Amino acid sequence: MCVRQSPDGRAVIHFRAAGVLLLLAHLLFVGWLTLRPLDVPWMTAANLRPLDGIRADLALGPVEAAHRIGEGLLLLAPLGVLLPMAGGRLLVSPWASLARTVAAGALISMAIELAQTGVPGQVVDVDSLLLNTTGVALAHLLVVPMSRARLRRGNRAGAGDLTRLVNERPMSRGEAPQGSTPTISRVGIAP
Template sequence: MAESVEQRAPWYVLALRALAVLAALAGLVVFFYYAFRLTLTPVEDNGQAGGNIDPGRSLRFYLDQPIKDALLQVGGNVILLAPLGILLPVASKRLRGPVRLALVGVLLSLAIETVQGMAVLGRAFDIDDVILNALGVLLAYALAGRRVSRALRGPA
């Protein structure tokens, strides 16, 4: 009976993979800095900020707005956390897969929305933002994250 010996990648492949992980971690630091700066900065809302815990309510409101405003609001929320769908699977093989990434996206978005609703002037909690943020993470993973992660880190 022949024993199965696991093939180790050459040292330079391991070094490149380590560099990819470091680059992804650096990218995450930069991403979080700008994401938190963007989402946790007070805004002038002229008293319009109101919370939303009814899924779909804000989306219906956005879609009743002029197309430019609707695209900015919906697209901005989809794009906001999308980089996580690429950076997280590169930083950690354990974060590959849509279920794990969706969970991370939902939890991070819930944290941001909760802080906005409780402590940031002119901002409010919106469940539709959580849904759109998580959708962005999943789309980024489906479109690029899976392939980028496998190319840079190898198979799971």
């Protein structure tokens, strides 16, 4: 979680709130884009064989293939950044974060594909599930580890400054150093 100290000492959590709002906005946009009925004169059959749709896109030529494959990669790619941002964790294993984010992206993509079965003009395509999940993984790998490292460095520097200021504050008159906290030794129970 990214916490910034304000001058009066209150903690302000801003990245997590922004992540949640951006995540909701992106999911609403994706839902509108992928689940609206289309008025088409004819429809292709559902693609349930992995990589068949990608092969068909590649057969259309490099420009059209790049356009179609790029659309599949970019549709859910922002989730690779927004899901960890909404989670708000800074101190987490990079591999665990990647696994959680990719799994959530795959589940969201699968939910979209299953919801498309009841929408007129929309066709289920297993390759879009693969491309969407790959896009989430690539966005996460390209942005999140570097961003977390930078935020951790910023938090350490800010926390260090705050700690130094607290520890170096001058004592007022009549205030004595307090020393360590007293402890009570353990006493055994008598028989």
